[in-house]
Amino acid sequence: MVRRPLAAAVVALTAALLGAGSGAGAPAQATKLVGTVGPGFTITLRDAQGAVVSRLDPGTYEIEVRDLAEEHNFHLRGPGVDRATSVAGTGTETWTVTLRDGTYTFLCDPHSTSMRGTFTVGTPTSKPPPLVVTAKSRLFLTSGPGFTITLRTAAGADVKQMKLGTYTVVVRDRSRIHNARIVAPGFNRATTLPFVGNQTWRVKLAKPGTLRFLCDPHALTGMRGSAKIVR
Numbered sequence: 001m002v003r004r005p006l007a008a009a010v011v012a013l014t015a016a017l018l019g020a021g022s023g024a025g026a027p028a029q030a031t032k033l034v035g036t037v038g039p040g041f042t043i044t045l046r047d048a049q050g051a052v053v054s055r056l057d058p059g060t061y062e063i064e065v066r067d068l069a070e071e072h073n074f075h076l077r078g079p080g081v082d083r084a085t086s087v088a089g090t091g092t093e094t095w096t097v098t099l100r101d102g103t104y105t106f107l108c109d110p111h112s113t114s115m116r117g118t119f120t121v122g123t124p125t126s127k128p129p130p131l132v133v134t135a136k137s138r139l140f141l142t143s144g145p146g147f148t149i150t151l152r153t154a155a156g157a158d159v160k161q162m163k164l165g166t167y168t169v170v171v172r173d174r175s176r177i178h179n180a181r182i183v184a185p186g187f188n189r190a191t192t193l194p195f196v197g198n199q200t201w202r203v204k205l206a207k208p209g210t211l212r213f214l215c216d217p218h219a220l221t222g223m224r225g226s227a228k229i230v231r
Helices: 003-024 216-221
Strands: 031-037 043-047 059-067 075-078 081-084 091-099 102-107 116-121 138-143 149-153 161-163 165-173 181-184 187-190 197-205 209-214 224-230
Touching (some): 043 102, 043 116, 075 091, 149 209, 149 224, 181 197, 187 197
Parallel strands (some): 161 224
Antiparallel strands (some): 075 081
16 A cells, blocks of 8 residues: 555656656747838838847747838848848748848848848957958959849958959849949949840959949939948
8 A cells, every 4th residue: 555656656757757858859949030011111120029129149030021012022131141022022921041140131122221220140249350352353243133233252242342453343234124333433334224144344443432333223222332442
């Protein structure tokens, strides 16, 4: 009579321990975020409690993207992530993304100068000095197919500062509604609007100043950028 309660207690304790162990092996769910663009000229990224996102820990996140306007889109880009909804479409999408240390930007491509936000992932660190490219670097100017234009190195780094010299720039025009133009001291060249394809330009930078790159029809809506020309 004494042993039965003891045996029952052992069985119950063993079952409890096994149950706890099985739960520990369950995969963790991705943290949910909500990105919303429109219907007006607003774009936000919030957590599940509705707070504006300014900093996140590295990891996997599930983002519910609510695109509520035909004239806007929701574009998220940063280390390892570059995803966007279409400008003409509306609706809700769910993205699963892995965020790494760094800074991320969410924006509406057609209205990127006013409809944009940023957040950091991980522990902020001091900014490294800007990359200064030289004429030995082969550069790529890409316009479209969406409402974006970029000037980058072969490794994918944005060009912010350039030494004097003559550069080889591969121009990739990806849309009939866009073009690609470079304006710098002593240089001004562009592709045509109907053109779609690649061109290779020799861009001579002989004076310090500013190099600007842009899409002529959509420069005022955000398709533009610049790099500083230094000695």
